Amino acid sequence: MADFKIWMNGKVVPGEQAVLPVNSAAVFYATNCFEGLRAYWNADDGEMYGFRLAEHFARLRESMKMMRFSVPSSDVDLYEAVREVIKANGVREDIHMHLVAYVLGTGLDATTPTGLYINPRRRPSAPAGLRCCVSSWTRTNDNAIPIRLKSGSNYQNGRLATLQAKADGYDTPILLNQSGTVAEGTGATFFMVRRGVLLTPPLTADILESITRTTLLSDVIPELRLEVQEREIARTELYVADEAFLCGSGYEITPILSIDRFPLGTGEVGPITKKLSRAYMDLVRGVDKRHSEWRTPVYKPMGVTAAR
Ligand SMILES: Cc1ncc(COP(=O)(O)O)c(C=O)c1O
The missing domain is CATH 3.20.10.10 (D-amino Acid Aminotransferase, subunit A, domain 2)
Structure with missing residues (x-):
């Protein structure tokens, strides 16, 4: 199966179109902040659940603060971006994603613009030991x-x-x-x-x-x-x-x-x-139904209110 499409700065694009400028600190110094998160397929519910997205977004914000990045996206934007990329790929299986905020330019200026992408990918579960x-x-x-x-x-x-x-x-x-x-x-x-x-x-x-x-x-x-x-x-x-x-x-x-x-x-x-x-x-x-607030449904309308 082909690779998943990528969400990049508001658009879902094929992988080959998701590119970073070679003259950015994102490329030559790995000047980015990222989160690695998973979404799980629950066959009984017919739903994909993103796990603890609010906590991942909060940590991304903290990383961006410490790296002195500007933070252009609200949590609502981030929830929508994660749901959009999963929906656009029609994913109905467990996936891993990196949500990456990167700087353009040299990154030596706190007002330098940042970009964001989300790349869903298959990542098999843990090896046996x-x-x-x-x-x-x-x-x-x-x-x-x-x-x-x-x-x-x-x-x-x-x-x-x-x-x-x-x-x-x-x-x-x-x-x-x-x-x-x-x-x-x-x-x-x-x-x-x-x-x-x-x-x-x-x-x-x-x-x-x-x-x-x-x-x-x-x-x-x-x-x-x-x-x-x-x-x-x-x-x-x-x-x-x-x-x-x-x-x-x-x-x-x-x-x-x-x-x-x-x-x-x-x-x-x-x-x-x-x-x-x-x-x-x-x-x-979501086989254990406790803490439904930790699982963001992708295909149902979102029941999470995120702080701006
Ligand atoms: C260095 C490091 N430690 C620990 C973890 C586990 O963190 P989390 O449970 O938030 O995925 C990660 C995963 O992102 C990591 O990169």
């Missing part, structure tokens, strides 16, 4: 290029770590921060289980303020009556974890089977990871 390493690359620090800011330029840090991990025979790296404690994966937040308790690094550990992490902490984990602690995690705690997983809009909940070749627990996906993954997938798809 990852073999991770602890990267020798350090997670960028909040005083350098803060990871709280979701800009394409930040992702060179994760790219270097990923290529190194693959060259060394692993699937993906886990990055430590400058203090030497666990930060996160390259595009996902980290959780582990030890002695029945879930652990995840705090928001001050040079991690992204992940929407999936928040969904787990505020809803899925309490709903399953599991115990969780947000606290610093030392490197060697990784090696004695009973279970671990990476989570994110793209990763969903992806189990980790080993770290630096130490098998975790039995070396199979653990029971807590399985439970969380099932509960999370039911929630995002």
Whole structure:
């Protein structure tokens, strides 16, 4: 099947027409802010649901603020753009999208114009289990290029770590921060289980303020009556974890089977990871009907009132 059409600055266009000017900082410095989000097909409802769009738009705005971009679109415009691109492509399957705001010109002026595009694409769900390493690359620090800011330029840090991990025979790296404690994966937040308790690094550990992490902490984990602690995690705690997983809009909940070749627990996906993954997938798809405010329908008239 052909690639999906792209929404770019108010129009839905074929992929080959969605181009960026070569003399823009968007191209030569990756001066952009973006969100990675998913929409899920619910066959029973005959509907596509965008998951937690309001939170993605809010984070995009925060990134744009920190990058000193002008913010030309309202949330209502963004909701409409996401729904429009899915409808224009007639999508009735799970998809991932990047919503990218980029600067034209040099980007060294806070009034520089920005553009926006949304590129739906197929992204298969999580693989069965990852073999991770602890990267020798350090997670960028909040005083350098803060990871709280979701800009394409930040992702060179994760790219270097990923290529190194693959060259060394692993699937993906886990990055430590400058203090030497666990930060996160390259595009996902980290959780582990030890002695029945879930652990995840705090928001001050040079991690992204992940929407999936928040969904787990505020809803899925309490709903399953599991115990969780947000606290610093030392490197060697990784090696004695009973279970671990990476989570994110793209990763969903992806189990980790080993770290630096130490098998975790039995070396199979653990029971807590399985439970969380099932509960999370039911929630995002709307099989679990709670929190309908988190799922924006695409084909029905929109029932969400977004702030301007
Ligand atoms: C560096 C990084 N950490 C964590 C995440 C997970 O964030 P979210 O759950 O909001 O998708 C992402 C995904 O975008 C990411 O790029």
